[in-house]
Structures are given as C-alpha cells and as structure tokens.
Amino acid sequence: xxxxxxxxxxxxAPAQLKKLEARFAKIGKLLSGKRECExxxxxxxxxxxxxxxxxxxxxxxxxxGLGSSSDLFEAIHGAAEKLEKQAVKTRTKWRDTKRAPRxxxxxxxxxxxxxxxxxxxxxxxxxxxxxxxEHHKSRKPMTLEEAVLEMDGRxxxxxxxxxxxxxxxxxxxxxxxxxxxxx
Numbered sequence: 589x590x591x592x593x594x595x596x597x598x599x600x601a602p603a604q605l606k607k608l609e610a611r612f613a614k615i616g617k618l619l620s621g622k623r624e625c626e627x628x629x630x631x632x633x634x635x636x637x638x639x640x641x642x643x644x645x646x647x648x649x650x651x652x653g654l655g656s657s658s659d660l661f662e663a664i665h666g667a668a669e670k671l672e673k674q675a676v677k678t679r680t681k682w683r684d685t686k687r688a689p690r691x692x693x694x695x696x697x698x699x700x701x702x703x704x705x706x707x708x709x710x711x712x713x714x715x716x717x718x719x720x721x722e723h724h725k726s727r728k729p730m731t732l733e734e735a736v737l738e739m740d741g742r743x744x745x746x747x748x749x750x751x752x753x754x755x756x757x758x759x760x761x762x763x764x765x766x767x768x769x770x771x
Contacts (some may be wrong), residue, residue: 589609589626589627589629590625591609592626592628592671593631594628594629594630595631595632596633608664611668612668618679620646620678626644627643629643629667630643636658637656637661638660639654639655640655640660640663644671646675653667654667654672684686707736729748730749731750731758735756737765739758745758755770756770757769
C-alpha cells in the first residue's frame with residue numbers, strides 16, 4: 589500500500605513511519621491483495637490533542653477513518669481501526685452481492701399454492717403473494733382471556749368473540765402489552 593501523509597505541526601521519525609506503514613499494510617491486504625491502494629493520512633495537533641484522518645479510495649468508494657487522542661499513535665490506531673471496519677464491511681458487500689444479472693427467460697412461473705380451501709396463483713407482475721385464509725368459520729368463539737392464553741409465541745391472533753360474535757384481532761405490542769381491534 590502506498591501511503592502519503594501530511595503533518596500539520598507534526599513530524600514523524602523514520603521508525604514511526606515504518607510502524608505507520610505496517611499498520612496500513614494490513615488494511616491494504618484486506619481490501620485487495622494484488623491491487624496497489626493509496627492511503628492519505630493527515631496528522632494534526634490542536635491544543636495537546638492529536639488528530640488523525642486516514643482516507644483510502646477503494647474503487648468508487650472513499651473510506652475515511654478519524655481518530656483523536658492525546659497520544660499521536662493512539663489517534664492513528666483509532667483511525668486505522670475505523671478504516672479496518674469499513675474495509676471489512678465494503679469487502680463483504682462486494683463479495684456477497686450478485687454482480688452478474690440473471691439471464692432473461694429462465695425464470696419459471698411459480699405453481700399455484702393451496703392455502704386453506706382456495707388456490708391462489710401469484711400475479712406475474714408483482715413479487716407479492718396474497719393468501720386467502722378462511723379458517724374463522726371452523727373455529728369456535730373465544731373469550732378475551734382464552735385469546736390471551738392462545739397468543740403464546742404469536743404476534744397476532746384473529747378470533748371470533750364469544751359474547752358479540754364479531755371478529756376481533758389481538759396484536760402484541762413491542763412493550764409486551766396487547767392491542768385489541770374489533771371489526
């Protein structure tokens with residue numbers, strides 16, 4: 589990795605520059621082992637606070653790590669750690685995404701699914717499936733207490749109220765309480 593640095597009121601000794609190159613060589617290997625990367629590091633000192641800003645151009649992305657500390661090398665290591673995290677994230681995105689489009693015409697239409705008592709065929713222009721479920725006629729009416737007991741491990745429950753014979757939807761909220769919606 590090729591490293592250029594700019595020191596604003598900061599000078600680095602050759603031994604310190606060697607440490608800096610070794611630290612950023614690891615990031616260069618993370619990004620791409622064969623291709624030469626360039627890193628630009630800006631070191632500055634403001635009122636006893638060292639700041640390090642490291643910038644790497646990776647294809648069309650710009651990875652930036654900022655670090656600040658009272659010690660110069662703690663600031664540099666802080667910026668390098670942030671760059672490592674960004675490099676790993678960018679590299680896994682690049683590796684995991686599908687980079688080639690799927691050939692057209694090879695997709696087969698999904699077969700109709702049997703749900704409840706009706707077949708529902710997916711519409712070709714959308715990716716969403718709509719399932720029509722008619723199980724409320726076969727179930728017995730419930731009270732509110734029975735419905736709460738039935739909610740074990742579920743996010744919602746639709747049931748017929750025993751007193752009013754109306755459809756009721758019981759929904760578990762994020763705070764653990766329930767919302768009841770009557771039709």
